[in-house]
Amino acid sequence: MEFHAPGRPEDLPPFGVLWARAAALAALEAGGSENQHVYADAVVHHDDGGGNEWQLARIEGGRGVLVGVDHECGYHMDIEGYDPYAGPDWLPWTWFTALENNREQGFAYWWGGSSWDRIDYPDLIDNDGLDLLLTHLSTAVEATEKVLEFLDLWPSTDEWEEGSHLVHRVLQLAEQGTSIEEGWRQALDAVLVFAARKDSRYLGRQQDEFDISAALAVARATGLVKGFDAGVKPAGHGRPQGWVPRLG
Template identity: 40%
Template sequence: MHTPSRPEDLEHPELLWARAVTMAMVDTACSTNTEFALDGDGVWCHTTGAGGWWRLTVLDGGRAVFCGQDPDGSHTHVGGEQIDFLAGGPDWLPWELLRDDAAGNLFGFVYWWEDGAWHRIPYPDQVREDGLEGAAAWVGADEAEYLGLTVSSFDVPSAMERGLTEAIARFGALARERKADAAAVAALLAAAHTEGRPAPRLDAAIDFATRAGILA
């Protein structure tokens, strides 16, 4: 990624949705205290560590918004004041939601997808990093970060990690095409099951994937 990050650092919203939903689905199935959520505002990760967060919202008409913050990497104050990430934003943005975020000083970055490309405000020269890479390196072209984060949600021996990574990649390809089904979810979770450990909750995973719209 560039420093500070640029719109071209983010992949297509459909790919990001598949990645985000897969990570969230797996964590929901495997964790008793997941940091992910899915609601009418999109897919959220409420903490990426040290209070960081991100949210992906996909809207009608092929539009999307990706926003969040990395407290350690979002250096976006100029003259002691937070820059206005919403200045000049299009009228279709979910303004009420975003203004609430801005009022809470929660932004390190705000990107929106329109007309086949990601956009953001022009950053002042003093902005040296917006924290996108720290909060969500998985939005870039390299799938390694996304696969690593998803594998980490499973409690598996290191000897199983390669096979599990391959299973996640296969599921992600189906999710991107909206061709995944309950059997594909079950196969992914089965790849992580080890004797003597609680099995991931298949019903929770299927429910999440269904609500997110990635199942055929």
């Protein structure tokens, strides 16, 4: 999938697909296979540790929001009056307030149930960072490679091919959304057993640090496991009077 600079709503996969991939990586992260995706409170948060991050939230009513910032594409946030939140009333204003009080966001995209949208950018914005932050979730292949990056593996080796097959199976289950817990247990366990045999690029983990129960808990909480509903944030009911970015 091609990404434009600045990003366009049509660059993103449908929300359900994007959520499935992000949540699958968060489940693996929770189980010990590090990949920089963490789930909590209806949000998958990716932070690369270098000043670049995004957060994907599920909102009640089958809706969703993606916000993020890349430190190389943040100058436009200094444009007077720049407001990426000029969207529909149902946007999660309480959550946005918490986000902005912590860190100013560079972009916001919202899914109303059938398509992505964002504000119309002024011509001065040549890149909002979407193409730098989200390409690894553009396809299941890219998402698989993101997981394998954190293991001491080389592409085109037998180990890479083995790991790729196992991680891709997890992503496949996530996108299909029809697997019961036992199927998820088998798929997640296969990846975690594989990862436990390898050394993390950044942290040397021991085998007992890989926890299938933690991975399954995230798979259930994010709605990947059949029969479990994903957590959602409440929808807003209109932009609060006087609300502007960086309230704090």
